[in-house]
Amino acid sequence: MRFTSIAGLVFPLALAEKLVIPAVEEAVSLQLAEFSEYYADADVANKTFDSSGTLSSHDARSIEERQSSSYWYETIAHQGISAFNDDPTTYKVYRNVKDYGAKGDGKTDDTIAIQSAIGNGGRCAPGTCASTSTTNAVVYFPAGTYLVSSSIVSYYATILVGNPNSLPILKATATFNGFGVIDGAQYQPGGALPWGATNIFWRQIKNFVIDTTAIPAANAATGIHWPTSQATSLQNIVFRLASDAGTQHQGLFIEDGSGGFMNDLIFYGGKYGAVFGNQQFTVRNLTFYDAVTAISQIWNWGWTFQGISVNNCTVGLDMATRDEDNKEVVGSAIFFDSSFTDTEIAFNISRNANSLPRTGGSLAIENVSLNNVGTAVQYGPTQAALVAGTTASSTITSWISGQVYHPNGPKKVATTQTPFTRPASLLSNGKYYQRSKPSYADLPSSSFSSVRAGGAKGDGKTDDTAALQKVITAAAVSGKLVYFDAGTYIITSTLFIPAKSKIVGEGYPVIMSSGSVFNNVSSPKPVVQVGNSGESGVVEWSDMMVSTKGAQAGAILIQWNLASPSGSPSGMWDVHTRIGGTKGSGLTYAECPAAPSSTIINNNCRSGNTAMHITTSASNLYLENVWLWTADHDVDDPQLRQITVYTGRGLLVESKVGNIWLVGTSVEHHVRYQYRFLNTQNIYAGQIQTETPYYQPNPSARSPFPLITSTDPNFDVSCPRATAASNCAEAWGLAVQASKNVLIYGAGLYSFFSNYSTSCSDAGASTLCQQGMVLYDAANTTNFRIYGLNTVGTYGMIYRDTVRLATYDYNINVYPSSIIMFDNAV
Numbered sequence: 001m002r003f004t005s006i007a008g009l010v011f012p013l014a015l016a017e018k019l020v021i022p023a024v025e026e027a028v029s030l031q032l033a034e035f036s037e038y039y040a041d042a043d044v045a046n047k048t049f050d051s052s053g054t055l056s057s058h059d060a061r062s063i064e065e066r067q068s069s070s071y072w073y074e075t076i077a078h079q080g081i082s083a084f085n086d087d088p089t090t091y092k093v094y095r096n097v098k099d100y101g102a103k104g105d106g107k108t109d110d111t112i113a114i115q116s117a118i119g120n121g122g123r124c125a126p127g128t129c130a131s132t133s134t135t136n137a138v139v140y141f142p143a144g145t146y147l148v149s150s151s152i153v154s155y156y157a158t159i160l161v162g163n164p165n166s167l168p169i170l171k172a173t174a175t176f177n178g179f180g181v182i183d184g185a186q187y188q189p190g191g192a193l194p195w196g197a198t199n200i201f202w203r204q205i206k207n208f209v210i211d212t213t214a215i216p217a218a219n220a221a222t223g224i225h226w227p228t229s230q231a232t233s234l235q236n237i238v239f240r241l242a243s244d245a246g247t248q249h250q251g252l253f254i255e256d257g258s259g260g261f262m263n264d265l266i267f268y269g270g271k272y273g274a275v276f277g278n279q280q281f282t283v284r285n286l287t288f289y290d291a292v293t294a295i296s297q298i299w300n301w302g303w304t305f306q307g308i309s310v311n312n313c314t315v316g317l318d319m320a321t322r323d324e325d326n327k328e329v330v331g332s333a334i335f336f337d338s339s340f341t342d343t344e345i346a347f348n349i350s351r352n353a354n355s356l357p358r359t360g361g362s363l364a365i366e367n368v369s370l371n372n373v374g375t376a377v378q379y380g381p382t383q384a385a386l387v388a389g390t391t392a393s394s395t396i397t398s399w400i401s402g403q404v405y406h407p408n409g410p411k412k413v414a415t416t417q418t419p420f421t422r423p424a425s426l427l428s429n430g431k432y433y434q435r436s437k438p439s440y441a442d443l444p445s446s447s448f449s450s451v452r453a454g455g456a457k458g459d460g461k462t463d464d465t466a467a468l469q470k471v472i473t474a475a476a477v478s479g480k481l482v483y484f485d486a487g488t489y490i491i492t493s494t495l496f497i498p499a500k501s502k503i504v505g506e507g508y509p510v511i512m513s514s515g516s517v518f519n520n521v522s523s524p525k526p527v528v529q530v531g532n533s534g535e536s537g538v539v540e541w542s543d544m545m546v547s548t549k550g551a552q553a554g555a556i557l558i559q560w561n562l563a564s565p566s567g568s569p570s571g572m573w574d575v576h577t578r579i580g581g582t583k584g585s586g587l588t589y590a591e592c593p594a595a596p597s598s599t600i601i602n603n604n605c606r607s608g609n610t611a612m613h614i615t616t617s618a619s620n621l622y623l624e625n626v627w628l629w630t631a632d633h634d635v636d637d638p639q640l641r642q643i644t645v646y647t648g649r650g651l652l653v654e655s656k657v658g659n660i661w662l663v664g665t666s667v668e669h670h671v672r673y674q675y676r677f678l679n680t681q682n683i684y685a686g687q688i689q690t691e692t693p694y695y696q697p698n699p700s701a702r703s704p705f706p707l708i709t710s711t712d713p714n715f716d717v718s719c720p721r722a723t724a725a726s727n728c729a730e731a732w733g734l735a736v737q738a739s740k741n742v743l744i745y746g747a748g749l750y751s752f753f754s755n756y757s758t759s760c761s762d763a764g765a766s767t768l769c770q771q772g773m774v775l776y777d778a779a780n781t782t783n784f785r786i787y788g789l790n791t792v793g794t795y796g797m798i799y800r801d802t803v804r805l806a807t808y809d810y811n812i813n814v815y816p817s818s819i820i821m822f823d824n825a826v
């Protein structure tokens with residue numbers, strides 16, 4: 001999370017209002033009034049509407065045909081629970097909208113029924129709670145066309161999932177009223193978002209068609225409103241928007257938050273396919289057709305765009321956004337392995353040599369193909385072409401605007417740089433390999449082996465070690481998939497995942513370590529161990545969490561040893577670690593309150609030795625949307641008060657063979673480092689995001705975990721600050737040693753606090769929060785390169801051994817400091 005007080009500073013609401021947010025308060029109050037009327041008049045649930053929108057070929061099957069497509073998740077027994085809910089015996093995690101009266105027949109207004117499926121059972125509705133870990137829900141939509149007349153308002157920690165074999169269509173009626181067919185964070189009367197946007201975690205929307213074409217093109221309409229943060233995703237969604245001249249429709253609207261990841265989205269039509277404003281995000285595999293502007297970037301610190309396809313639009317990425325003082329409000333963007341076809345202007349930017357802030361509006365383009373494009377890069381204020389277009393086809397191999405650094409410091413800025421040298425083993429057809437989270441859509445429910453059916457309880461009390469191990473071991477032998485019903489599964493010794501395992505969770509079930517086995521700081525043990533050293537094969541794992549209960553100073557939450565064949569990587573999608581900050585963890589505000597004025601270390605709050613370790617024997621592993629988080633606040637506390645929980649290390653990669661893809665990952669609040677690449681090679685990472693623990697330097701990163709000399713980086717950089725001795729010892733965001741081909745496409749590495757005070761990261765602060773953020777050894781690190789490095793609260797952005805290469809004040813951006821490219825080849 002990022003503290004919320006500053007959100008107003010970075011989110012230019014005035015700007016967004018200029019876009020197509022309808023008068024928000026008005027829309028919200030109207031909507032609330034209508035809802036109460038609806039509830040008073042129960043018969044409205046059966047009210048029918050004329051469906052004036054025409055069905056496109058995608059949706060052409062009859063509703064009967066569509067409804068007969070089955071999906072294993074619909075038919076499997078639903079026995080997931082929320083272990084720490086106030087009433088776990090009656091609280092339902094799984095909800096099928098049809099059980100709540102939704103018809104999906106294309107005629108009935110299903111708004112109220114869908115809303116009651118979401119709202120049932122004391123959940124965290126907008127405006128009713130700050131956040132929660134105990135009322136998570138999965139709301140399932142069978143195939144069908146669901147007419148909606150006002151926003152489907154999503155609640156905190158809600159997964160909306162449709163049948164991937166026949167995407168359910170959410171069809172807005174002609175008179176639809178609301179901000180978003182799905183409103184992921186409904187504005188409250190008074191104009192505030194319902195939750196701090198940087199605290200919106202653990203939610204997904206996947207497998208839908210969102211259709212606003214029945215709404216007149218001249219009326220504002222939004223597909224999904226999605227201010228959001230870590231451990232969230234949108235996947236496999238088709239947006240159908242009006243494309244008539246003058247259309248005011250937009251597919252996706254994000255105005256705030258600290259994301260995040262989304263992939264596999266297709267947009268048809270609209271004034272804007274997507275409007276994006278958020279600190280940082282990784283977006284992959286988005287396709288736009290027939291929009292006026294495919295992507296409107298209203299503000300950011302740094303975004304990573306991978307695999308974007310723009311077709312028949314006026315503008316592809318419009319990031320030419322300035323504020324009333326004529327300053328850039330977009331920090332930076334990295335755009336690669338993408339294409340523009342039949343489009344007038346691929347990139348519209350407003351950065352030039354005189355831009356303020358100095359590095360504002362930075363852009364890196366790598367390997368982008370153009371086919372019948374009017375202007376490749378346009379300087380918006382004068383409409384001048386910075387890079388000409390082409391009526392035929394061509395490729396931009398490299399184009400850069402921003403600060404470029406080499407190992408001896410800043411380099412004279414040139415727009416053309418040598419693109420990153422890509423090892424072939426990371427590529428597929430010349431692009432970085434990509435692989436979306438599997439849905440196993442073609443399998444019947446009989447292919448899945450439920451852990452609760454196999455005897456595990458998941459109640460947050462029972463020791464489930466033996467029951468889980470039995471199900472997992474048997475499934476790898478029989479070829480079944482392991483289905484983790486929602487729940488919290490306590491384990492007291494290592495859980496072993498063998499090669500051939502495929503594991504899928506419902507609503508982020510939690511594996512929670514407990515007991516003395518995991519609490520010896522000198523003898524760390526894996527909680528979940530994937531494969532043995534020397535073993536090879538493939539594992540797929542999605543939608544889960546690994547956590548700890550109480551003091552667990554020796555817990556390695558995930559240890560990955562498995563070697564996978566090249567060309568057939570293992571994968572981990574939406575699998576997160578979460579340490580502390582939730583009911584039942586024994587590491588909440590009650591046990592581990594933030595205590596800046598004390599210097600006493602509470603060893604009962606020392607939990608997690610290392611969040612994830614990819615060991616020397618592991619290879620060929622694809623991670624997508626993974627958040628390794630030690631909590632900075634208590635998620636179930638109504639005031640979200642801060643907590644001090646110590647976890648030794650974040651992500652350690654020591655794979656000798658390498659071939660590791662880190663797509664949309666973040667690692668936060670670990671003591672000694674967040675990302676550590678040691679004796680490894682062939683790493684693709686974009687975007688990476690980190691935060692330093694808020695308590696440091698009280699204590700410093702030298703405690704409370706003793707140095708592991710073989711793998712921990714040290715803190716021997718020189719310190720210019722008078723009192724800096726302890727401040728030098730603050731968690732490294734990224735520490736690279738003896739590694740080759742480490743290619744980073746976007747890095748947001750932040751240090752907001754010093755001993756719980758943010759004055760060190762305020763704009764213009766003279767005393768920074770920490771000394772250094774990125775460290776690499778010059779002697780034996782080769783082809784280490786970064787696009788879009790953004791740091792906050794840090795004096796030296798990159799250190800080559802003890803030499804500071806880039807200093808924050810020379811590279812000021814919209815809030816962070818930013819360099820668009822670092823290349824360690826001299």
Ligand SMILES: *[C@@H]1O[C@H](CO)[C@@H](O)[C@H](O)[C@H]1NC(C)=O
Pocket residue numbers: 042043044045046
């Ligand atoms: C809606 O229609 C169904 C039959 O399709 C009926 O069972 C139900 O009672 C009706 N609901 C209301 C509120 O009238």
Ligand SMILES: *[C@@H]1O[C@H](CO)[C@@H](O)[C@H](O)[C@H]1NC(C)=O
Pocket residue numbers: 236237263264265266285434435436
């Ligand atoms: C991109 O998304 C589409 C669905 O929108 C999917 O069919 C395709 O496989 C995805 N491609 C990649 C490379 O992930």
Ligand SMILES: *[C@@H]1O[C@H](CO)[C@@H](O)[C@H](O)[C@H]1NC(C)=O
Pocket residue numbers: 243244289290291292312
């Ligand atoms: C291009 O997009 C416009 C809408 O902006 C649409 O009217 C037109 O049919 C599209 N052209 C093609 C060839 O699809």
Ligand SMILES: *[C@@H]1O[C@H](CO)[C@@H](O)[C@H](O)[C@H]1NC(C)=O
Pocket residue numbers: 314315318320321345348349350379380381382383
């Ligand atoms: C590009 O950016 C400028 C602002 O710099 C803006 O005026 C213009 O409308 C944008 N779009 C196009 C198509 O030029």
Ligand SMILES: *[C@@H]1O[C@H](CO)[C@@H](O)[C@H](O)[C@H]1NC(C)=O
Pocket residue numbers: 337367369422429430431
């Ligand atoms: C870039 O993308 C194209 C496909 O669009 C591919 O053929 C090419 O090899 C890629 N890689 C590089 C490094 O140019």
Ligand SMILES: *[C@@H]1O[C@H](CO)[C@@H](O)[C@H](O)[C@H]1NC(C)=O
Pocket residue numbers: 520521522523
């Ligand atoms: C902790 O581990 C160390 C190193 O293996 C061992 O010497 C020590 O006895 C262990 N402590 C306990 C309490 O088991």
Ligand SMILES: *[C@@H]1O[C@H](CO)[C@@H](O)[C@H](O)[C@H]1NC(C)=O
Pocket residue numbers: 596597598599697698755
């Ligand atoms: C941390 O800040 C508190 C005030 O919030 C202060 O009392 C304390 O002395 C500080 N501790 C250190 C080690 O800087």
Ligand SMILES: *[C@@H]1O[C@H](CO)[C@@H](O)[C@H](O)[C@H]1NC(C)=O
Pocket residue numbers: 679737738777779780
């Ligand atoms: C890397 O280089 C340093 C010299 O700066 C050397 O001491 C070290 O042993 C080398 N090897 C590794 C694996 O770090």
